[in-house]
Every structure is written in structure tokens, then in C-alpha cells.
Amino acid sequence: MTEALRATGVGKTLGGTTALDGAEITVRSGEVYGLLGPNGAGKTTLMKAVAGLLSPDAGEIALFGRPLSDRSRREVGTLIEGPGLWPHLNALEHVTVHAQLRGVPEEWGHEALRSLGMLDVAHRRTSTHSLGMRWRLGIALALLARPRLLVLDEPTNGLDPVGMRDIRELLRDLASVGVTTLVSSHQLDQVARTCDRVGVLVAGGTAYEGPLDGLAGDNDLEAGFFDLVTRAHGGVR
Numbered sequence: 332m333t334e335a336l337r338a339t340g341v342g343k344t345l346g347g348t349t350a351l352d353g354a355e356i357t358v359r360s361g362e363v364y365g366l367l368g369p370n371g372a373g374k375t376t377l378m379k380a381v382a383g384l385l386s387p388d389a390g391e392i393a394l395f396g397r398p399l400s401d402r403s404r405r406e407v408g409t410l411i412e413g414p415g416l417w418p419h420l421n422a423l424e425h426v427t428v429h430a431q432l433r434g435v436p437e438e439w440g441h442e443a444l445r446s447l448g449m450l451d452v453a454h455r456r457t458s459t460h461s462l463g464m465r466w467r468l469g470i471a472l473a474l475l476a477r478p479r480l481l482v483l484d485e486p487t488n489g490l491d492p493v494g495m496r497d498i499r500e501l502l503r504d505l506a507s508v509g510v511t512t513l514v515s516s517h518q519l520d521q522v523a524r525t526c527d528r529v530g531v532l533v534a535g536g537t538a539y540e541g542p543l544d545g546l547a548g549d550n551d552l553e554a555g556f557f558d559l560v561t562r563a564h565g566g567v568r
């Protein structure tokens with residue numbers, strides 16, 4: 332199994348706060364990898380570093396076996412801290428603009444909308460979209476340039492059960508055609524149903540990496556997770 336992503340000893344200080352402190356994760360090609368951890372653990376910061384949106388102060392990040400570079404970053408599709416949409420544009424206009432900006436055929440944008448089941452609402456301004464539609468459009472934009480690695484920061488936040496199931500199924504479908512996903516979440520039940528393996532960040536470092544089952548003491552995932560977080564260095568912050 333090849334590696335899609337390897338982060339080694341990643342450190343980052345933001346505004347005087349140590350956001351990452353030696354974080355280490357290895358994501359295998361074609362898997363759905365869940366990034367867990369309490370609020371403030373460093374998940375978003377690590378995802379931003381993987382996406383090239385910030386530079387780590389320490390450590391290394393490799394994508395598909397090569398150090399992170401402008402070229403390798405083009406193989407990453409991201410949805411971090413919300414979809415970032417223009418309220419006056421519709422979904423079709425969004426994918427068209429993004430396709431032009433990224434230099435890919437506009438047809439790829441239509442295909443991304445189709446894969447997210449958004450063609451029916453493609454002509455509606457995003458200001459009229461439900462939260463679920465906005466998230467779906469955000470994922471369509473992340474998928475538009477046909478990335479090998481998808482990085483999604485809490486993509487099911489605020490979604491209803493049907494919306495969550497749709498995202499879950501999409502990630503599994505993508506995995507079945509070889510697209511790797513790194514996805515952060517606080518919803519352990521969703522992670523259990525979607526992810527092949529997980530990494531748990533606590534206070535900027537990696538407290539656990541492996542199958543989610545490995546966290547569950549006495550078959551109780553939530554209790555196992557809580558134990559790990561309280562035992563790990565620094566705990567909740």
C-alpha cells in the first residue's frame with residue numbers, strides 16, 4: 332500500500348499559541364482517514380499545512396512520496412473552515428469560475444456538481460441554498476480538479492442525518508476509485524461508519540493512530556476516546 336500523505340514531527344506556533352507540536356500522521360493511498368481530537372487540538376492547522384495554506388515551523392510533509400511542493404499541492408482538493416461561497420453566484424457559476432482559475436475543463440465542474448447531486452439546484456444563488464447544499468457545493472469545488480487527496484475539515488457539521496449519509500457514501504465511493512480522503516470530525520459514530528483508520532491529535536501531537544476499534548475500551552468508543560484524551564500529554568486545551 333503506497334502512502335498518500337506522511338506528516339512527520341510537524342510543529343506550528345500561531346500568535347504565540349503552539350498549535351502543532353510534533354504531529355505525525357500517515358495516510359495510505361485510497362483510504363478514508365479520520366482526524367480526531369478535542370477542540371484546539373490542531374486538526375485544522377495540520378490540514379492547512381497539508382493543503383499548503385500555512386508553512387510549518389518544524390517537521391516534514393510528503394504527498395505521494397514527495398516533499399510538499401506547488402506541484403504536489405495541485406493533487407489536493409480542500410474544504411477547510413467552510414465552503415467560502417459567493418452569495419450572488421449560483422452553483423454552476425461557482426464551478427465555472429473555479430474551473431477557469433484552476434485551468435481545468437469546465438466540464439469537470441459539471442461532473443463535480445453531478446457527483447454531489449447538485450444539477451437540479453445548479454441555477455440557484457448560493458444565498459438561497461440550505462446548509463447541506465452549501466457543504467455539498469464546497470465538496471464539489473474541492474473535487475473539481477480531480478484531486479488524488481481530498482482534505483475535508485468537519486464536512487458533516489450541522490448536516491441532517493440524510494446529508495451525513497450522503498457525504499459518508501460519497502467518501503466511500505471516492506475511496507473505491509482510489510481517491511484518498513483526510514477528514515476531521517467530532518462525530519465518532521460518523522467516523523466509525525466512514526473511516527478506515529484514524530489519527531487522534533491532543534495538544535498538537537499525535538496521541539493515537541490506527542483503526543478506530545483500537546480506541547474502544549470495553550467496546551465503548553466514546554469512553555476510549557475520552558480516556559486517551561485525558562491521559563495524553565496536556566489533555567484538553
Ligand SMILES: Nc1ncnc2c1ncn2[C@@H]1O[C@H](COP(=O)(O)OP(=O)(O)OP(=O)(O)O)[C@@H](O)[C@H]1O
Binds near residue numbers: 373
Ligand atoms: N490564527 C491563530 N492565532 C492564534 N492561535 C491560533 C490561530 N489559529 C489557531 N490557533 C490556536 O491553535 C490551536 C489549534 O487550533 P486548530 O484550529 O488547529 O484546532 P482544531 O483541532 O481544529 O480545533 P476545533 O476542533 O475546535 O476546530 C488552538 O489553541 C487555537 O486557538
